[in-house]
Amino acid sequence: MNWFSAIGDFLSSSAxxxxxxxxxxxxxxxxxxxALALVxxxxxxxxxxxxxxxxxxxxxxxxGLANYLRALPSVGLxxxxxxAIGLGLVPPLIALIxxxxxxxxxxxxxxxxxxxxxxxxxxxxxxxxxxxVLFGVEIPNALPLILGGIRSAALQVVATATIAAEVAxxxxxxxxxxxxxxxxxxGYAQMAAGAVLVAVLALLVDGAFALVQRFAVSPGLRAxxxxxxxxx
Amino acid sequence: MKRxxxxxxxxxxxxxxxxxxxxxxxxxxxxxxASGAPSPAGTITIGSGNFTESTLLADIYxxxxxxxxxxVNTKLDIGNxxxxxxxxxxxxxxxxxxxxxxxxxxxxxxxTEVASDPVYAALQKALPSNLTVLNQAAAEDKDAIVVTxxxxxxxxxxxxxxxxxxxxxxxxxxxxxxxxxxxxxxxFKKNYDxxxxxxxxxxxxxxxxxxxxxxxxxxxxxxxxxxxxxxxNGWVVLADxxxxxxxxxxxxxxxxxxxxxxxxxxxxxxxxxxxxRTLASLDAQLNAPDKPDPSDVAQSWLKSVGLx
Numbered sequence: 001m002n003w004f005s006a007i008g009d010f011l012s013s014s015a016x017x018x019x020x021x022x023x024x025x026x027x028x029x030x031x032x033x034x035a036l037a038l039v040x041x042x043x044x045x046x047x048x049x050x051x052x053x054x055x056x057x058x059x060x061x062x063x064g065l066a067n068y069l070r071a072l073p074s075v076g077l078x079x080x081x082x083x084a085i086g087l088g089l090v091p092p093l094i095a096l097i098x099x100x101x102x103x104x105x106x107x108x109x110x111x112x113x114x115x116x117x118x119x120x121x122x123x124x125x126x127x128x129x130x131x132x133v134l135f136g137v138e139i140p141n142a143l144p145l146i147l148g149g150i151r152s153a154a155l156q157v158v159a160t161a162t163i164a165a166e167v168a169x170x171x172x173x174x175x176x177x178x179x180x181x182x183x184x185x186x187g188y189a190q191m192a193a194g195a196v197l198v199a200v201l202a203l204l205v206d207g208a209f210a211l212v213q214r215f216a217v218s219p220g221l222r223a224x225x226x227x228x229x230x231x232x
Numbered sequence: 233m234k235r236x237x238x239x240x241x242x243x244x245x246x247x248x249x250x251x252x253x254x255x256x257x258x259x260x261x262x263x264x265x266a267s268g269a270p271s272p273a274g275t276i277t278i279g280s281g282n283f284t285e286s287t288l289l290a291d292i293y294x295x296x297x298x299x300x301x302x303x304v305n306t307k308l309d310i311g312n313x314x315x316x317x318x319x320x321x322x323x324x325x326x327x328x329x330x331x332x333x334x335x336x337x338x339x340x341x342x343x344t345e346v347a348s349d350p351v352y353a354a355l356q357k358a359l360p361s362n363l364t365v366l367n368q369a370a371a372e373d374k375d376a377i378v379v380t381x382x383x384x385x386x387x388x389x390x391x392x393x394x395x396x397x398x399x400x401x402x403x404x405x406x407x408x409x410x411x412x413x414x415x416x417x418x419x420f421k422k423n424y425d426x427x428x429x430x431x432x433x434x435x436x437x438x439x440x441x442x443x444x445x446x447x448x449x450x451x452x453x454x455x456x457x458x459x460x461x462x463x464x465n466g467w468v469v470l471a472d473x474x475x476x477x478x479x480x481x482x483x484x485x486x487x488x489x490x491x492x493x494x495x496x497x498x499x500x501x502x503x504x505x506x507x508x509r510t511l512a513s514l515d516a517q518l519n520a521p522d523k524p525d526p527s528d529v530a531q532s533w534l535k536s537v538g539l540x
Contacts, residue, residue, distance in 0.1 A: 083440075181409035
């Protein structure tokens with residue numbers, strides 16, 4: 001059995017593109033989990049990162065905490081949350097949010113903390129209040145790094161949202177987990193096709209964020225992104 | 233600099249230590265499991281698969297034989313059937329606890345027997361000529377549909393045969409493979425005209441399925457018959473009169489050359505005492521927080537039934 005043709009057969013079979021367990025529905029579910037996790041991660045990561053970056057206090061603690069969070073295995077968290085909460089969207093969201101917060105937090109914090117001190121001083125010197133400094137000077141200057149953090153979080157969440165299928169939810173992980181459970185060649189082909197779909201989706205999402213980064217950032221800063229690749 | 237070197241050295245030692253622990257776990261030498269030295273004459277070598285219940289059953293056989301003065305060697309925790317069965321065939325080990333249905337499928341993938349006695353009879357025919365099975369125990373470790381006491385009372389439900397009319401109202405939790413396996417969703421439909429309202433893909437009788445049944449998010453679940461969660465929660469295992477799930481009676485597989493009347497009598501006496509409820513409660517004891525040694529649990533049970 002040729003693996004490339006087996007994966008191709010799965011992806012080109014019209015039966016797999018329709019119905020409640022077809023590829024389009026699974027794709028939408030996958031994007032739904034990803035978007036929800038990202039929104040919550042931003043609700044947590046952006047304000048905390050901005051405050052710490054702006055005040056310069058607690059940066060050491062924050063970086064340490066973010067690194068610890070990154071070390072938590074997502075599947076373990078998912079099982080733990082499931083045992084505490086049960087079926088539903090909340091357990092996988094908890095696991096995905098904890099995965100997504102560190103890059104958002106780190107990007108925001110380091111972006112704001114690394115705005116040149118002379119620029120911030122000048123803003124204060126012309127009489128800007130703290131919120132004017134934060135929203136008018138620091139955040140626009142930090143935007144390449146902040147967006148880079150969100151982009152890297154999105155990439156990780158798209159790739160990891162497959163674990164939702166472990167706890168009876170949908171998403172592209174359904175193809176991987178069901179295919180594996182079959183222990184048959186057809187099952188493994190389905191599993192591989194699921195992995196291909198996740199990889200393609202991850203590339204598309206990353207590309208979309210690259211475009212956002214390109215157009216949302218002030219023209220004066222674009223040269224900087226192109227040099228650094230826009231990543232944290 | 234000095235600190236870095238010390239740190240790196242410590243890390244290396246730790247990693248090497250882990251590797252050593254990992255590599256010492258195969259008691260049958262050689263990766264195929266079949267190349268070990270033959271078991272010495274005059275003693276019987278008992279093996280087990282690499283899961284708790286298999287080790288427990290092997291420990292029960294060891295203790296029962298030792299009590300009758302038989303010389304016993306052990307090679308426990310060998311691996312899966314693909315690893316230990318060749319060792320049994322070649323005489324590296326002489327006896328291992330098995331489950332009738334899966335062993336029959338391993339030996340003959342086309343076997344169609346599902347009820348206990350036909351499976352046992354077919355198994356005797358399918359075994360290699362140097363091996364045989366002793367009596368099968370009533371104890372079975374197999375998939376079963378399990379419901380809570382409350383659900384059982386509410387629908388007067390004790391058997392899968394009663395499921396048909398109410399299946400549509402129930403949410404079922406089980407491993408994803410049951411959606412397509414012949415003894416899963418297609419079998420429920422064919423044998424009991426049962427199509428569950430919702431099928432939630434969880435794990436194979438593991439913590440997710442147990443948790444979902446416990447908190448009421450699924451009303452029926454696929455859990456193994458000897459799982460400690462069943463006695464712990466007072467759950468009801470639905471009878472399976474049409475053998476949708478093939479029989480999995482506990483049965484010792486033995487090398488004929490090592491079999492003596494003493495061994496046969498001692499082990500058949502154990503088999504006669506071993507039912508599913510007993511095995512489940514012994515598994516539950518092993519699962520206790522203090523993680524007792526399986527051989528202690530085996531010994532004290534044998535004493536309690538007068539065989540130790």
